[in-house]
Amino acid sequence: MEPYAIEMLHITKRFPGIVANDDITLQLKKGEIHALLGENGAGKSTLMSVLFGLYQPEEGIIKKDGAEVKINDPNDANALGIGMVHQHFKLVECFTVLDNIIMGVEPCKMGFLQKKEAREKVLALSEKYGLKVDPDAKIEDITVGMQQRTEILKMLYRDNEILIFDEPTAVLTPQEISELMQIMKSLAAEGKSILFISHKLNEIMEVADRCSVLRKGKYIGTVNTKDTTIEELSAMMVGRNVNFHVEKKPATPGDVVLSIENMTVASKVHKNNAVKNVSLKVRAGEIVCIAGIDGNGQSEFVYGLSGLEPLVSGKITLCGKDMTASSIRQKSILGISHIPEDRHKHGLVLDYSLEDNLVLQTYFEPQFTSKWGFLLRKNIREYAEKLIDQYDVRSGQGPATTARSMSGGNQQKAIIAREIDKAPELLIAVQPTRGLDVGAIEYIHKQLVAQRDAGKAVLLVSLELDEVMDVPDRILVMYEGEIVGELDPKKTTQEELGLYMAGAKRDEVTV
């Protein structure tokens, strides 16, 4: 039998208080697409860091083509032909595509760059694998999909044989995803070995030959995707059967909680407006979802609503009170909770402890701050412990854990705990499940429905089609900053929704 392209045998890596990888074996065949599946915190990133020499395992060995190798740092990994496309691209924004590709391995003669040679090689590679890029475009001007192709070319330019894709589809549009799948298949056909890290089960089923599953640092098993089902994979990943469908009773909408009239928000990138004359209403006891392809003004809509960006025009009313001119703090006190799109940018102060993050919007209340402006540490600790317990937020050192060291899913749980516990009238949840595994997604969806059933108004903004179809009671489609359709998730189909999202169909919506 042909030796494996890369083998990681019985890898164990411990950190203080936690075994991140416990006797994990991963064998990548030459020319296969091998998926690595696991929840957040299952140990995928640690395993990859071991492969790249960023961590040294306590036990276990790495073999390449059957021979044991020692990888002490990323340079060793590179020399062995291992390359990786990170989830967050490592590109220099103000450099061209070509410059980014050759960076670090620039062909030189007498200290002068030989860009012509490099360009020819890049063009040849891009032709061979169907990786369409413009070598002279600057990274900041091109789409995310093209940036990703630049990253792939970077690996190919270095003649890497083992290509690792870390959650590559998280940032792509549906069309770009299918293009990427094609590219991955053609790379494998050319003899490259691909390791595909993901927790999107349908993508794994579509593209991968085999799939290895990790759970809580342990190796669960490897299966052929031909012989398995999505249900089986998810059960392996989570350790129990997962309910993909959100169970909920019919909604009983009450009074109007949020009313937006003719809201217009300026764009930060372009000269025109990102949100144009949007009007909508959200009632108590219903979940309204704003659907749409990324970049159609959803983010700006939420910024305008929450007060992070100023309005050009329009009126916002909450429970009959005009709060167009209210500050973020006032809105928060009057009953708006906001689960932000970007939990690292807005949602958390990463260098603060978990407990300090849990009181990020309430720290000034008499419960947490004395009359003289001193923080009541004991009360904060007690409150944090209560939330951690109630919402099952897991972390290394409880309330004192630095937020930065927590896994993405638990960071999100912390934010959700904080926002829901404020007992808001209106809960704005922007992509609340982004980058999370199925177990966490199920949990978050349950929380949203529970808020609805408790008579709160929930405004969900989502890019995930499954979420859009499953969770809300009403769908509003946003296209180029306008609401172009109102749909009933029980009556519509994904195809119809897709037509609205792509701008191919539109209704006059009067709310």
Next chain:
Amino acid sequence: MKKALKNPGVQAFVASVICIILGLLIGYIVLLFINPEGAAESIINVIKNFFTWSRANKKLQQFGNTLSKTMPLLMCSLSILFAYKVGLFNIGAAGQYVAGSCACLYAALAWGWGWLPCMIFAIVAGAVLGAVVGMLKSYCNVNEVISGIMLNWISLYLTNTLLTKVKEVASPYTMYIKDVNPSALLPNAGLDKLFNGNKYITIAVPLALFIAIAVSIILNRTKLGYELKATGSNKNAAKYAGMAEKRNIVLTLVIAGGLAGLGAAMLYLTGYMRWECTQSSVPGMGFNGIAAAFLGGLNPIGAIFASFFIQHITDGGQYVNTNFYSSQISDLISSVIIYLCGFVLFIKLTMTGMINRSEEKKLQKIKAASSEGGDR
């Protein structure tokens, strides 16, 4: 021992000590190069500072001089570390210190104010300068380092111009406060008696120590500190949480400026020094504050000791043997040491890395040993 080294407080302390030793070593090597003969004696004198004197009461008096000059340095280092905790690099502390000097000296000499209003005026002057930097930063997105440096020079020449009105006719120095307006001198409150009658020991000493503790409490225990540090660590999250993040930046620099301005009052209102109206460089106090802040591990209490140490070797420089070296050598040696003090963070990082690696190796060894044992 390893365990103790993992404690961040201990780590900061050890890193600071390593920096000090490195600085002294390099200072010694510099002296060796210039003239090997007096090097050992001179570097020892720098370390000894006031201990060079043999008479006990003289020692005490010189110690008092160092102590009274430590306080303005401590204020400048507090100014820098306070802003640093909020994510701002207040290099403008030097200029805020100059503005404070100008305000307190002018009020004392030209208007005949008492010491308390003079001191408050110095705080206000520093705070105003800080506010300018803060407003440029938060409303016009001007980098605080650039505007701070520019304002350092503006305030220096403005001060030179203004204080020329209260300078002695025959010299470039401002008049003596004790001759013109003794009421502007800071009261001694009996503290001078502890230092063999050193009249420069004033209430500034306990006041500065009190402020260092207060800064520590504000940063770590209060709502204000919580807000400011959140703003410094993640401006966007602070805005999202409804904190007035722009106001917080201005407020931080106002407080930092006030601290630096107060530092100036703590020096000039003791009468220890006079302003030289022809000086063409910004006084080093604000810049040394940067070194003191880092040497103290960015901790207000640590800053007390770091400031004293830096002032100690700066003063110690005057005991370098001038038979062998030119008189500027004292400045050179102390600046070499102060320069090395800025490396604290670097040393701390290296140390953490070394500890982690050695621990990993040890674990691996234990593993290997135990697995061998298991085979038998």
